[in-house]
Amino acid sequence: MPALAPTVSAADAASKFGTMFLGLAVFAAVFIGILLIASLFRGKYAEKAQAVAFAGPAILFIALGLLYPAILTIQRSFYSGKFFDLNAGLGNAKAKFVGFDNFQKLWTTPGLPEVFLNTLWWVLLVPSLATGFGLLYAVLVDKAKGEAVAKALIFLPMAISMVGATLIWKFVYYFNGEPGGVQIGLLNAMLTGVGINPHDFLGAFPWNTFFLIVIMIWIQAGFAMTVLSAAIKAIPDDIIEAARLDGVSGIQLFRYVTLPSIRSSLIVVLTTIAIATLKAFDIVQASSGGTLHDSVLANEFYRRSFVTQEPGLGAAIAIVIFLLVTPIIVFNVIQMRKDQA
Amino acid sequence: MASTLRRTTSVIGVAALAAVGLAACGGSSDNSGNNASGVDTTDYSDWCSMKDQLNGKTVTLYTSIVTPEDKPHKDSYKPFEECTGITVKYEGDKDFEKNLPQRAQSGNLPDVAYVPQPGLLQTMVETGKAMPSPESVSKNVDEFFGKDWRAYGSVDDQLYAAPLGANVKSYVWYSPKQFKAKGYKVPETWDDLKKLTAQIAADDANAKPWCAGFASGTATGWPGTDWLEDLMLRTAGPEVYDQWVKHEIPFNDPQVATALDEVGSILKDPKYVNGGFGNVRTIATTTFQDGGQPILKNKCYMHRQASFYAANWPEGTKVAENGDVWAFYLPGDGQSKPVLGGGEFVMSFRDAPEVNAFLTYLSSKEWANEKAKVTSGGWVSANKGLEIKNLKSPIDQQSAEILQDPNSVFRFDGSDMMPSAVGAGSEWTEITNWINGQDTKKTLDNIEKSWPTS
Numbered sequence: 001m002p003a004l005a006p007t008v009s010a011a012d013a014a015s016k017f018g019t020m021f022l023g024l025a026v027f028a029a030v031f032i033g034i035l036l037i038a039s040l041f042r043g044k045y046a047e048k049a050q051a052v053a054f055a056g057p058a059i060l061f062i063a064l065g066l067l068y069p070a071i072l073t074i075q076r077s078f079y080s081g082k083f084f085d086l087n088a089g090l091g092n093a094k095a096k097f098v099g100f101d102n103f104q105k106l107w108t109t110p111g112l113p114e115v116f117l118n119t120l121w122w123v124l125l126v127p128s129l130a131t132g133f134g135l136l137y138a139v140l141v142d143k144a145k146g147e148a149v150a151k152a153l154i155f156l157p158m159a160i161s162m163v164g165a166t167l168i169w170k171f172v173y174y175f176n177g178e179p180g181g182v183q184i185g186l187l188n189a190m191l192t193g194v195g196i197n198p199h200d201f202l203g204a205f206p207w208n209t210f211f212l213i214v215i216m217i218w219i220q221a222g223f224a225m226t227v228l229s230a231a232i233k234a235i236p237d238d239i240i241e242a243a244r245l246d247g248v249s250g251i252q253l254f255r256y257v258t259l260p261s262i263r264s265s266l267i268v269v270l271t272t273i274a275i276a277t278l279k280a281f282d283i284v285q286a287s288s289g290g291t292l293h294d295s296v297l298a299n300e301f302y303r304r305s306f307v308t309q310e311p312g313l314g315a316a317i318a319i320v321i322f323l324l325v326t327p328i329i330v331f332n333v334i335q336m337r338k339d340q341a
Numbered sequence: 342m343a344s345t346l347r348r349t350t351s352v353i354g355v356a357a358l359a360a361v362g363l364a365a366c367g368g369s370s371d372n373s374g375n376n377a378s379g380v381d382t383t384d385y386s387d388w389c390s391m392k393d394q395l396n397g398k399t400v401t402l403y404t405s406i407v408t409p410e411d412k413p414h415k416d417s418y419k420p421f422e423e424c425t426g427i428t429v430k431y432e433g434d435k436d437f438e439k440n441l442p443q444r445a446q447s448g449n450l451p452d453v454a455y456v457p458q459p460g461l462l463q464t465m466v467e468t469g470k471a472m473p474s475p476e477s478v479s480k481n482v483d484e485f486f487g488k489d490w491r492a493y494g495s496v497d498d499q500l501y502a503a504p505l506g507a508n509v510k511s512y513v514w515y516s517p518k519q520f521k522a523k524g525y526k527v528p529e530t531w532d533d534l535k536k537l538t539a540q541i542a543a544d545d546a547n548a549k550p551w552c553a554g555f556a557s558g559t560a561t562g563w564p565g566t567d568w569l570e571d572l573m574l575r576t577a578g579p580e581v582y583d584q585w586v587k588h589e590i591p592f593n594d595p596q597v598a599t600a601l602d603e604v605g606s607i608l609k610d611p612k613y614v615n616g617g618f619g620n621v622r623t624i625a626t627t628t629f630q631d632g633g634q635p636i637l638k639n640k641c642y643m644h645r646q647a648s649f650y651a652a653n654w655p656e657g658t659k660v661a662e663n664g665d666v667w668a669f670y671l672p673g674d675g676q677s678k679p680v681l682g683g684g685e686f687v688m689s690f691r692d693a694p695e696v697n698a699f700l701t702y703l704s705s706k707e708w709a710n711e712k713a714k715v716t717s718g719g720w721v722s723a724n725k726g727l728e729i730k731n732l733k734s735p736i737d738q739q740s741a742e743i744l745q746d747p748n749s750v751f752r753f754d755g756s757d758m759m760p761s762a763v764g765a766g767s768e769w770t771e772i773t774n775w776i777n778g779q780d781t782k783k784t785l786d787n788i789e790k791s792w793p794t795s
Contacts (some may be wrong), residue, residue: 078534082464082761085446093467111770176624177619178640202627205777289559291773292625306439307559308766309464310793 031057047289070322076226077102077315084311102316109313117288118209119278119297121326122216127273130217131266134224139254142232151229153218155222162219162282169215170287173201200222212226212294215283224269231265232258271332275325297321375479381475381692385701389424391694397427398695403444403451407439420711421702427695427764438765445470450690453699455505455703457685458757459493460764465688472689474500474698481699481704485724493753494686502686503704506712507723509740510567510647510681510754511574512668514633518641530675531575535606541642542612549616551607553624554632555773562769564629565776566756567681568645571671572600573681579750582679586755586790592763593785601781608776616641624776636666645671647683648740652719655706658769660718668736670743682745683754684723713737723751760793767791 044147079086080102081095089095107113134154141150157165159256175198183189188198201211235258243257259266281298284290290299297317305314360609362529385391406414406613418429432451434440439459444450445468456462457718467472469709474482474494481505482491494502513534520527523544528534541550555565573582577596584590607613608624615623617635630653633644644650648668651660659665673679702708706726713720713727718734721727723744732738743749756764767788775784 082467083442083446088446088468090467090469093464108788108790110767111774177615178617178625179619181619186423200622200626203622274479285559288556288626289561291556291559291561291770292777293774303559303766305763306443309442309761310766 047211048089073315073318077312077319079312081312082309084305102312103314106316106320111293111295114293115295115297115300118294119324121209122213122277122296125210125213125218126216126277127270130220130273131224131228131270133217133221134226135228135266137221137225138232139230139258142229151225154225157219158222158226160219161217162280163286165215165219166283166286170202173211175200175203177337202287202294203292208288208292209294212283212287216273216277216280220273224273227265227269228262231262235261264335267332267335271328274328278321278325297324364615372636379692379750380473381694381697383475383477383694383697385475385477385694385698386480386705388421388702389697391698392424392426395695395698397694398426399428400696400699401430401432401451401452402453402455403432403434403437403441404455405434405457406455407433407435410719413712413720416715417708418702421699421708425695427699429699430572437438442463442468445690452689452691452693452696454688454690455685456502456688457683458688458764460751460758462686462688463496463500464525464761466501471501472692474503474689475692475700477504477697477701478503478704481483481701485704485706485709485726488725488753489751489753490684490723493684493758502688503700504723505685505687505703506646507684507721507740507744508682509721509743510683511571511671511679511743512646512648512650513671514636514646514666514668515635515642515643516639516665517663517667518665519636519639525642527669528672530672534672538607538613539644545642548635548640549612549614550642550692552616552618552632552635552644553608553614554618554627554629555625555776556628560765560769561625562771562773563756564632565604565608565624565772566648566764566768567647568604569597569601569772570752570755571645571681572603573597573755574681574750574752575673576600576603576669578677579679579752582755583751588759592789592792593782597785598781601775602787605775605781622777625773633666634779648721648736649719651734651736668739669755671706678746678748678750680749680751681754682744682751683757762791762793763788 015301034053034057038049041049076084076086076095078097078099079095080098081089082093083089085096086095105112106116137150137154141147144150160168171184172186173188174183175188176183176185177198178198183198185194185198185201187201191198202208238255239261240253243253248256279298281296281302284294284296284300286298288294290296290303295303297320301314301317301321306318362560364391388395404411404414415429415431421427422429425584437454438458441454441456441461442464445465450470454465456465471617479500481492486504491500494500494504505655515527522539525537525541528537538550540662540751541548548611553564555562557563570582573585573596575598577585581590581596585592585594590596611620611621614621615627617638617640618624618627618631629646633641633646633653634655635641636644637655648669649667654660654666661667670678670680689700689703706724709722709727710731713731716733718737721732721737721740721744725745727745729738729741729745732741744751756768758764759768767790771779771784771787774787775781
């Protein structure tokens with residue numbers, strides 16, 4: 001007899017929905033109330049009051065949901081203890097102020113320094129190669145026959161979750177170490193088919209990190225292609241026509257017309273992928289869990305926070321990730337300002 | 342006047358009740374050391390006679406046991422639910438170990454949780470939200486479990502959790518048919534085991550004596566730590582093992598190095614591993630579920646893994662002394678009988694009659710036998726009231742015999758008792774590095790370095 005899923009009684013479900021609708025109704029009432037009050041203001045305060053009424057709730061929620069946890073994380077990184085909540089725990093499990101100890105652990109803990117090196121490879125390779133492939137593909141299929149199908153094919157990986165993608169690639173990389181054993185992994189079957197020794201793609205350090213990076217590029221190239229293809233299509237036809245009349249070659253057209261026209265899109269794509277890469281822990285987690293010298297910062301943040309019960313060290317790693325993302329975002333904002341000016 | 346007075350008294354009464362209620366909620370956080378006064382002393386041993394008090398109440402239960410193993414658990418509560426009128430609400434979660442401490446901090450704790458590691462049990466006691474065991478549970482533990490098991494469920498001599506299930510880790514899986522065909526005998530000592538290993542390697546060029554798999558996601562490396570613990574018990578003895586687990590001797594003590602080198606004499610010798618998978622390095626990338634499977638294909642002769650590995654054999658495999666696969670006790674010096682194992686403990690986070698009655702039921706022999714009857718295989722308990730004939734599978738019966746054998750010296754899996762930074766962190770990763778070629782000294786030095794200072 002198959003095990004039955006736990007059933008939720010109808011009354012239970014009804015009361016939960018009731019609470020939810022009540023909550024939504026209260027939320028709507030409060031919101032309308034604020035706007036009504038704002039509309040009562042007349043004269044020179046009217047504009048300010050309306051600005052507060054519209055932006056205020058958003059700012060409040062960002063402060064509650066983003067700033068407050070960020071401050072807590074920074075605070076957490078200066079404390080020892082087993083629990084996230086600084087007030088939780090008894091005895092040695094209770095958090096104590098330890099200054100910069102957690103940050104010192106970033107390079108004294110065996111195994112952590114190599115994580116920084118791995119992360120560097122990820123951030124260097126994924127955005128550049130994914131954008132490169134995406135751009136090349138977008139240019140090649142632009143206005144070609146069967147463009148829609150070609151684009152859908154490369155965009156499909158974006159629709160797969162990172163864990164799913166990793167599982168697919170684990171089969172591609174699968175390695176049977178027994179001499180003469182049957183290779184069921186696609187790549188190793190191909191290698192042995194042409195008489196080359198099979199390779200342990202996900203096991204053999206240091207190259208395993210790069211085979212994981214390939215997975216991320218495979219996922220992100222579709223995103224780059226889609227955005228860049230749209231940008232290329234947005235280039236006004238008369239510019240291209242004018243360039244053609246001036247007699248430029250295909251490569252010159254790409255270098256002097258296409259590339260400058262899609263510059264802002266390129267930067268957005270590069271920085272978005274860079275940030276996604278710094279935050280992605282799924283691929284490493286789903287392949288080896290970062291245990292074969294192939295961990296990255298985001299995976300270590302999770303592991304130290306939840307598995308090894310070192311939330312202080314986890315918070316320190318989170319702050320490092322934040323510090324690494326910040327310059328990318330700043331660069332992005334500066335570029336956007338330039339484009340608007 | 343009189344009525345006013347009465348009202349005042351009743352208000353005071355309500356306030357006093359509320360105060361008691363509050364004290365009961367937060368009580369354990371203040372006086373976890375001397376909880377004797379706050380412990381429920383009601384006798385729950387005859388839970389069926391208490392229906393009038395317990396009827397209609399609900400107990401929430403949170404465990405790491407998910408489908409399909411959760412079914413026999415739920416079934417085993419039925420006699421209790423029927424005769425008390427209590428409903429047990431079961432919640433299984435694969436990420437139980439990570440989520441339970443978080444739930445303690447967000448105030449979303451279940452009434453009862455099955456905690457599979459003494460280390461996590463201690464962490465939960467440190468949150469200040471765990472309830473010391475009621476007296477009738479304590480009595481059951483004294484009656485049905487050994488002192489060692491009571492100690493694993495206690496913090497600072499205060500019992501917090503009764504043992505539930507158990508497993509035996511000191512097993513070597515092998516194929517009785519293959520052994521018989523080659524004329525090999527089950528070894529009685531570690532030295533005999535090593536001689537047998539050398540003999541198999543010399544006899545059979547198409548297979549290896551041993552196979553192993555360390556890969557297990559984030560927990561990759563744990564089968565290696567089990568190897569080390571088993572050899573610590575055999576080369577250094579249970580007393581040194583205890584000191585090592587409590588960090589009274591450093592992790593890189595020479596005695597630990599001896600034990601790890603002894604493991605290496607098998608697992609790091611390319612002549613002896615990794616049958617069916619390839620060279621030594623494949624141990625790190627082979628999942629622990631796959632680790633022993635080559636035995637069925639005659640590619641490998643022996644695989645050291647716990648009793649629960651029985652569940653990993655394909656359907657139709659006969660697990661019996663004269664079947665397709667069977668397990669022998671990992672021998673030591675032939676005299677003493679150290680046994681490495683694990684198990685779950687039942688923690689409570691709410692002090693209420695229905696919860697305490699349920700805890701009493703779970704620590705009783707009635708539950709252990711009921712659980713044995715509704716489980717088809719892959720479950721055993723160290724409960725001495727468990728009748729071995731009630732267990733359905735031969736391997737469970739053998740495990741129960743080992744657990745109940747008075748000559749057995751049981752020790753809990755050490756990495757489950759060490760601080761998580763070591764037991765769920767550096768020990769796993771460094772043993773994985775070790776199997777990938779890192780030397781013994783650096784491995785043990787790195788783990789010692791990661792031991793938390795506070």
